[in-house]
Amino acid sequence: MSVTRDAVLTALNGITDPVTNGPLPASGAVKALTVDDGAVRFVLEIAPSRAADYAPVQAEAERLVGALDGVTKVSVVMTAHSTPAAPPDLKPQRAAPAGPQPIPGIARIIAVASGKGGVGKSTVAANLACALSAAGRRVGLLDADVYGPSQPRMLGVSGRPASPDGKTILPLRNFGVTMMSIGLMTNEDQAVVWRGPMLMGALQQMMNQVQWGTLDVLIVDLPPGTGDVQMTLAQKARVDGAIIVSTPQDVALLDARKGIDMFQQLHVPIIGMIENMSTHICSNCGHEEHVFGHGGVAREAEKLGVPLLAEIPLHLSIRMAADGGAPIVVTDPDSAQAAGFRSVARHLIDADLA
Numbered sequence: 001m002s003v004t005r006d007a008v009l010t011a012l013n014g015i016t017d018p019v020t021n022g023p024l025p026a027s028g029a030v031k032a033l034t035v036d037d038g039a040v041r042f043v044l045e046i047a048p049s050r051a052a053d054y055a056p057v058q059a060e061a062e063r064l065v066g067a068l069d070g071v072t073k074v075s076v077v078m079t080a081h082s083t084p085a086a087p088p089d090l091k092p093q094r095a096a097p098a099g100p101q102p103i104p105g106i107a108r109i110i111a112v113a114s115g116k117g118g119v120g121k122s123t124v125a126a127n128l129a130c131a132l133s134a135a136g137r138r139v140g141l142l143d144a145d146v147y148g149p150s151q152p153r154m155l156g157v158s159g160r161p162a163s164p165d166g167k168t169i170l171p172l173r174n175f176g177v178t179m180m181s182i183g184l185m186t187n188e189d190q191a192v193v194w195r196g197p198m199l200m201g202a203l204q205q206m207m208n209q210v211q212w213g214t215l216d217v218l219i220v221d222l223p224p225g226t227g228d229v230q231m232t233l234a235q236k237a238r239v240d241g242a243i244i245v246s247t248p249q250d251v252a253l254l255d256a257r258k259g260i261d262m263f264q265q266l267h268v269p270i271i272g273m274i275e276n277m278s279t280h281i282c283s284n285c286g287h288e289e290h291v292f293g294h295g296g297v298a299r300e301a302e303k304l305g306v307p308l309l310a311e312i313p314l315h316l317s318i319r320m321a322a323d324g325g326a327p328i329v330v331t332d333p334d335s336a337q338a339a340g341f342r343s344v345a346r347h348l349i350d351a352d353l354a
Contacts, residue, residue, distance in 0.1 A: 018050065036190075046079075055167050100235060126141070127341035135345055140180075169206075178213065244259055248297055271307075277291065313336070
């Protein structure tokens with residue numbers, strides 16, 4: 001017997017909304033409800049100040065819906081809605097911004113960013129996290145690429161994170177890296193259809209409600225571009241620096257410059273740049289070919305006065321390792337393909353950034 005959307009809503013009617021004191025669905029807090037082959041997912045969109053009040057609601061919703069015949073999986077994500085704008089004839093007094101704050105237990109936060117997609121940013125983030133862990137650092141990896149979360153696949157992690165008290169989330173771990181991703185809450189082929197306020201709420205939950213423990217460094221894999229997630233991270237958390245990933249291609253560099261300018265406006269230091277897919281060496285004849293051009297990232301880094309941290313080759317083994325769930329620095333740490341990632345990790349350690 002397959003569960004229906006109406007059956008889910010009927011079950012949720014048995015839960016009292018802590019704000020309206022009426023049935024939970026009638027309050028409007030239940031958003032994006034989907035029922036797909038026994039998997040039920042929805043969002044509780046609430047005011048940020050009421051998160052503690054809704055934690056028992058979240059747990060009860062998971063329990064009641066999970067007890068329905070035909071339900072195989074329940075995912076309830078709690079996020080914050082935007083504050084309504086003040087009436088146009090009023091001039092609200094704005095509180096002085098608190099400014100970026102450190103996350104308890106985390107010594108350093110490093111963002112890995114790119115101006116456009118497809119340049120290998122997530123591959124760099126995963127390999128860098130594993131390289132730092134292999135060097136003895138306590139490392140966390142936050143997959144903040146909400147629309148395209150790939151770290152669960154790259155780190156070979158699956159399963160839904162637990163929340164024993166309904167407030168804190170227990171992250172998953174592999175290769176010595178503590179990892180959290182919205183991809184752990186959804187199916188691999190399920191799109192995350194969220195507006196800006198929901199993205200920002202989810203990011204703040206993953207930063208502040210995940211039990212990261214004590215970390216030397218948290219690597220944040222950002223989505224490409226210059227959007228809400230990047231701004232929220234820089235405005236809410238004290239980011240120690242950003243690493244910009246780009247291919248040598250002119251089009252990629254155009255977007256990379258915009259990403260660099262964004263971080264400069266947000267007062268986040270640029271640690272350096274990484275040229276990914278820098279060169280390709282034919283495995284049959286040994287011929288070296290610069291598929292996307294050569295030297296563009298080095299010239300850009302020189303203009304900015306920041307280091308070129310590494311030139312990562314375009315190589316089949318890097319792609320296969322990532323798709324297989326174990327980064328190249330784990331599967332073949334002494335290879336030439338892993339050398340660039342290990343070099344960046346050593347630079348961060350020597351600079352007291354990890």
